[in-house]
Amino acid sequence: MNIGIIGFGAIGGFVARSIKNGTLKDYKVKAVFDLDDGKLKKAKEEGFYTVDNFEDFLKGRYDIVLESASQDAARRYLPEILSHGFSILVMSGGVFSDTEFKNKMENLAKKHGVKIYIPSGAISGLDGIEAMKFAGELKVTLETRKNPKSLGRNDMHEVVIFEGGAKEAAQKFPRNINVAMALALATEHPENVRVRIISSPEVHANTHTIYAEGKSGKMVIKVENVPFPENPRTSFLAALSALQILKKITQTLVIGG
Numbered sequence: 001m002n003i004g005i006i007g008f009g010a011i012g013g014f015v016a017r018s019i020k021n022g023t024l025k026d027y028k029v030k031a032v033f034d035l036d037d038g039k040l041k042k043a044k045e046e047g048f049y050t051v052d053n054f055e056d057f058l059k060g061r062y063d064i065v066l067e068s069a070s071q072d073a074a075r076r077y078l079p080e081i082l083s084h085g086f087s088i089l090v091m092s093g094g095v096f097s098d099t100e101f102k103n104k105m106e107n108l109a110k111k112h113g114v115k116i117y118i119p120s121g122a123i124s125g126l127d128g129i130e131a132m133k134f135a136g137e138l139k140v141t142l143e144t145r146k147n148p149k150s151l152g153r154n155d156m157h158e159v160v161i162f163e164g165g166a167k168e169a170a171q172k173f174p175r176n177i178n179v180a181m182a183l184a185l186a187t188e189h190p191e192n193v194r195v196r197i198i199s200s201p202e203v204h205a206n207t208h209t210i211y212a213e214g215k216s217g218k219m220v221i222k223v224e225n226v227p228f229p230e231n232p233r234t235s236f237l238a239a240l241s242a243l244q245i246l247k248k249i250t251q252t253l254v255i256g257g
């Protein structure tokens with residue numbers, strides 16, 4: 001499988017290196033695109049073919065493109081990537097909080113016979129949520145606890161800084177809460193997903209707790225994330241979830257979600 005990578009930051013760099021070192025044996029990195037000269041230099045030094053503009057990136061032939069740049073980048077590049085017949089793995093899933101955009105992208109993907117993949121990112125249990133929803137609607141709450149520093153705040157005590165719908169959360173915290181959107185999409189009823197974001201000086205690992213309730217029962221999943229050394233705002237698990245979904249795409253024996 002040929003992969004093109006947009007954004008050679010914490011996640012993009014990690015995925016590229018994981019392919020190069022054989023962790024993902026079925027992939028070959030065909031091109032790395034970034035707007036940052038420093039990142040491009042680094043990618044080139046590590047032996048990757050690099051491009052500094054989207055037009056040249058599109059000239060490549062890919063089975064899949066990894067978007068690991070930003071929500072703005074996802075919004076800007078997705079239509080052309082799909083129209084060129086490339087599937088895409090979108091790390092900046094918050095972009096789909098715009099339902100009109102999401103529907104347009106789904107239609108484009110259908111038209112060109114390609115897929116849009118959204119990883120579970122910094123959370124877990126989306127397979128369970130997707131299974132539970134077959135029994136009817138779900139009530140889901142995502143509680144995210146972060147250290148005030150990672151939210152750009154100086155709180156001395158625990159404080160709820162946001163409580164509301166998943167879409168609003170994704171829009172207000174674009175860097176911190178892509179996970180809310182993945183969860184909302186998994187339930188298919190984003191309006192049933194509530195998000196609580198808590199700034200807590202006592203936590204040092206970003207913690208996400210998902211409470212789901214439906215006809216089949218209740219599910220509670222808590223994930224305590226180790227920050228990624230290259231970008232402490234990103235969780236290590238998010239980068240690993242990109243590997244997980246890429247591997248799943250090529251697997252014959254498919255386990256879980």
Ligand SMILES: NC(=O)c1ccc[n+]([C@@H]2O[C@H](COP(=O)([O-])OP(=O)(O)OC[C@H]3O[C@@H](n4cnc5c(N)ncnc54)[C@H](O)[C@@H]3O)[C@@H](O)[C@H]2O)c1
Pocket residue numbers: 006007008009010011012033034035036039067068069070071072073091092093119120121122123174175176178179230231233234235238
């Ligand atoms: N789904 C999740 O759970 C989850 C978790 C963590 C991060 N993310 C998202 O994944 C994305 C990447 O995260 P990261 O930690 O690797 O970020 P990062 O800041 O370490 O790297 C992003 C890279 O993309 C490049 N870039 C930015 N805009 C670009 C553009 N328009 N065109 C080309 N390159 C561009 C930057 O120069 C940088 O090298 C972010 O949007 C982040 O919010 C999602």
